[in-house]
Amino acid sequence: MAIREGRWDCPTCGMVGVLGRQMNCPGCATPRPQGVRFYLPDDAAEVTDAAHLARAAAGADWICEHCGASTPATQDRCSGCGAERGGSALQGTHEYGMDDVPRSGQDRGAPPQALMTQPGRRRRWKTPAFLVALVAGVMWCNGSREVEATVAAADWERAVEVQDYRTVREEDWSVPQGGREQRSWRAIRDYRQVLDHYENRTRQVSERVQSGTRTYTCGTRDLGNGHFEDRTCTEPQYTTNYRTESYQEPIYRREPIYDTKHAYEIERWLPNDTVWARGDAARDPSWPAVTLDDKEREGARMEKYVLHFRDKDGKTYDVELPMDRYRRYRPGQAVELRVPRGSGKVEIVEPEQR
Ligand SMILES: [Zn+2]
Ligand SMILES: [Zn+2]
Incomplete structure (x- = not known):
């Protein structure tokens, strides 16, 4: 994973762009303070020198509790006053996403996602001309004139x-009250779908399967020693597989439902x-x-x-x-x-x- 050298700005004399590896400001010799904000210029090259890499990968610097000087994690004695590390604090580390990596001393990272409300712009409704014409036309058609007559x-x-009260002949599935049956017979009253058999068929089916993972750079890590290391993330990758599947399709047939139909005579009032x-x-x-x-x-x-x-x-x-x-x-x-x-x-x- 790529390691790059960051920069810092001296808060004492105002010198900007001090190399991350430097523990003291080249302008005023003030030790790099605890909590200094490291940043990573866009064009920061990858560190390739083995000794430099080892130094960057060793961990966060510690800040001498006696004199305030920064010392690499690889050393046990203060580079400023020679005191033992003891209970000295570490320089802070940070994780950044791709969008909020500080790129300069002025860059305070991504601004808070303010919910900016646009100054209220009055929404003006424009009625299309054709609609005006349509409404006018409808009103004209619905309009009327007054006529003296x-x-x-x-x-x-x-x-x-x-x-009159007449004897008529009717047919139905039952004989109503007052009807005199003449004859009856079996007839188809309705149909129903009946499962007849199954047929073997095939169809194409697709399924999404994980084919592997993808590793990508998703941000950077401030190592607390003037250097940054790429953060990597992984995500699953998918592919779609097709295969032929066999299945059984139910086949139905139409089957008649029989019932008894009656012909009868009955008296009805009819025009x-x-x-x-x-x-x-x-x-x-x-x-x-x-x-x-x-x-x-x-x-x-x-x-x-x-x-x-x-x-x-x-x-x-x-x-x-x-x-x-x-x-x-x-x-x-x-x-x-x-x-x-x-x-x-x-x-x-x-x-x-x-
Ligand atoms: Zn300075
Ligand atoms: Zn010291």
Whole structure:
């Protein structure tokens, strides 16, 4: 693992770029202080000299507890005052990732990842032109105009369905109450999927397997003696393997489900006739007279009321209404109509809506 020589800046005289191996500032001769910050310039070359490497690999320097001088880990006596190592402290070591290696004396490492909030920029919504056109178009289609018109005519119709009680023939899977069975037979009522057999098939399958590991430089270590050593990390490497797998596929068949079907006769009330009454403005709406025999009854009722209007240009409009509103209008009466531009119904503008 590559070892490189770092640098330090003298806090006493301000000299910058002092070589890592130097224990005293060449500018002012002050011993390299404890806690000095070592840095590793981008272009720092790898140390290759054997003695230099051994010195760098020996461990952190110790700081003399008596005079403050730095001494390599390989020496037991202080290089400044000759005192024994005793309880002297070690120069600190640090681990750095690739992104936070200090590159100069001013480089205090990576700045804290501040959550910088951008000055509030007002978000302005721009409405696309085509959307404006679309909305305007929809509004225009939904729009309407008002037309002055008079009631030209009115007509109504009412109807009553007449049902009779009849014998009919029906078929079903059971005979309902009141039915008289004529015959029955076996018939297919439904189908179900039944497992028939399995077939041997093959398919391609892929699987991700670890093929080995990759070692890479993931940072550097400040050795506490003016030198840095590359940190290495490993990560698994994967490869995708393909193979042919055999499997059994279930094969189904459609099997009919039989049941008994019945034909029967039964009496039902069924529509047989419709009796109508029709009229115009001259005649009040009324229900048609219905005469029933003993096998007949009344069924559904239907009613419809329509006013016919004409405007000053002779254009006509039909408006269908419920009876209570229909009866409020008489021929010749002037009204205001709301006529839609697109599709939709013509409506009468009631006086209270104006
Ligand atoms: Zn100095
Ligand atoms: Zn000393």
